[in-house]
Amino acid sequence: MRNMATAMMLARKLSLGFFSFAVGVLVFCSVPFQAAAQKPASLFLVPSSGTFTVGSTVRISLLLNTAGQNVNAVEANLRFPPDKLQVVSPSAGKSLIGIWVSQPNYDNRKGVLRFQGAIPNPGINTSRGVVSDITFRVVGVGTAILQFEDSSKVLLNDGKGTNILGQVTNGVYHFVLPPPGGPIVTSPTHPDQETWYRNSTVTFEWESEEGVDAYSYMLNKVPVDTPDNIPEGRATRQTYTNLADGVYYFHIKALRDGVWGGVTHY
Secondary structure (H helix, E strand, O other): OHHHHHHHHHHHHHHHHHHHHHHHHHHHHHHHHHHHHOOOEEEEEEOOEEEEEOOOEEEEEEEEEOOOOOEEEEEEEEEOOOOOEEEEEEEOOOOOOOEEEEEEEEEOOOOEEEEEEEOOOOOEOOOOEEEEEEEEEEOOOEEEEEEEOOOOEEEEOOOOOOEOEEEEEOEEEEEEOOOOOOOOEEOOOOOOOOOOOOOOOEEEEEOOOOOOOEEEEEEEOOOOOOOOOOOOOOOOEEEEOOOOOOOOEEEEEEEEOOEEEEEEEO
């Protein structure tokens, strides 16, 4: 009888132990499912890539996707190489932020940009909301990465301030020297631009420059005009025949490292 009572007590302990273990497993396993059900918000840059010339300005938008959820606070911290980029101004004018904890600020010596603000209740639900438009000046040749720091946050409007930032898209940009102001043009058939010639065939020649990939040119009766961005090849000579009487102008520009340069008018 004592053995039976002991056995029943042991069985009860084992049953309780198993129940506790099962509950523990259930609770433990439920956490990943809850996390998976919550969609991550994202911060991204537009454009996220491109080629730009030294001395030019580049406008980059910092955008937010809340993944269908209402959020009420954003903190975006970015780093950039100050030897290649300098902030001209971060704009808060068109921002989705309703209350800035501190105005957008930057340090061109350290290469940092900081945004921190809130959105009044009920928050905002957006797929492409503008946090800020940032204007940079390109100051150096090379590749620059505009990178989000790990301290960046997007807080859910759930009364707990849950950080749901799960994805960021950094920007990668290439900076090159500006192409020549325009090729140096001459004409063996019409060497003096102030003289009237009876020849209805005209030939233009221009100097070949290192690093030039192609040219675009046009002939018309407009003193100052700009050729289209369709490359005409790398030839350095062009002839037009059977031209009617009149005053004509030749316009040409060079393409180097994916960027069109200035225009020469002849």
